[in-house]
Amino acid sequence: NAGVTQTPKFQVLKTGQSMTLQCAQDMNHEYMSWYRQDPGMGLRLIHYSVGAGITDQGEVPNGYNVSRSTTEDFPLRLLSAAPSQTSVYFCASTGTANTEAFFGQGTRLTVV
Amino acid sequence: TQLLEQSPQFLSIQEGENLTVYCNSSSVFSSLQWYRQEPGEGPVLLVTVVTGGEVKKLKRLTFQFGDARKDSSLHITAAQPGDTGLYLCAGGRDNYKLTFGKGTLLTVNP
Numbered sequence: 001n002a003g004v005t006q007t008p009k010f011q012v013l014k015t016g017q018s019m020t021l022q023c024a025q026d027m028n029h030e031y032m033s034w035y036r037q038d039p040g041m042g043l044r045l046i047h048y049s050v051g052a053g054i055t056d057q058g059e060v061p062n063g064y065n066v067s068r069s070t071t072e073d074f075p076l077r078l079l080s081a082a083p084s085q086t087s088v089y090f091c092a093s094t095g096t097a098n099t100e101a102f103f104g105q106g107t108r109l110t111v112v
Numbered sequence: 113t114q115l116l117e118q119s120p121q122f123l124s125i126q127e128g129e130n131l132t133v134y135c136n137s138s139s140v141f142s143s144l145q146w147y148r149q150e151p152g153e154g155p156v157l158l159v160t161v162v163t164g165g166e167v168k169k170l171k172r173l174t175f176q177f178g179d180a181r182k183d184s185s186l187h188i189t190a191a192q193p194g195d196t197g198l199y200l201c202a203g204g205r206d207n208y209k210l211t212f213g214k215g216t217l218l219t220v221n222p
Contacts, residue, residue, distance in 0.1 A: 033208075
């Protein structure tokens with residue numbers, strides 16, 4: 001019973017490097033989202049998608065790109081990592097509005 | 113941006129004590145969700161309330177949604193060390209988006 005799977009769990013990047021955080025869900029949910037969690041800031045929405053081929057910006061989208069080619073996968077791309085992007089990133093999926101958001105275990109990213 | 117103000121930010125209590133966490137907003141939400149997060153894990157849903165004035169109980173936890181659907185509270189009776197964790201409230205809208213509060217870090221000491 002996988003639910004939402006995120007990889008990698010930990011990552012260290014140098015400033016300017018690029019990488020992709022992977023997220024996959026096996027619940028056939030239409031809505032998927034990416035959040036970052038920083039101390040004292042709660043969860044802030046980066047990007048979200050309401051279905052394959054449809055993405056939109058959240059509260060803090062700068063420096064991040066997303067795509068949704070399939071219902072299952074929703075990768076998050078950092079094009080040129082900056083120290084300000086050091087954070088814990090969570091992917092979530094939701095089946096119906098106002099119901100449970102299922103979260104992955106998170107990716108702890110450090111940019112040096 | 114609709115804000116959810118959550119208080120207190122930190123709470124350290126002794127086992128057996130009662131506590132209340134508050135989540136307040138100037139905006140109306142379709143639903144209010146409470147999540148609990150443990151270190152190194154993603155948040156896990158505790159409850160969803162959708163009707164103004166609604167009260168839900170989950171063992172020693174009592175959740176209430178304000179009459180105007182702008183605020184909510186979480187009350188824990190006789191807290192136990194296993195209740196330790198980060199509690200997050202989230203306001204839901206019909207467009208699937210959730211707005212999270214900053215969280216309450218609860219420590220229950222034996």
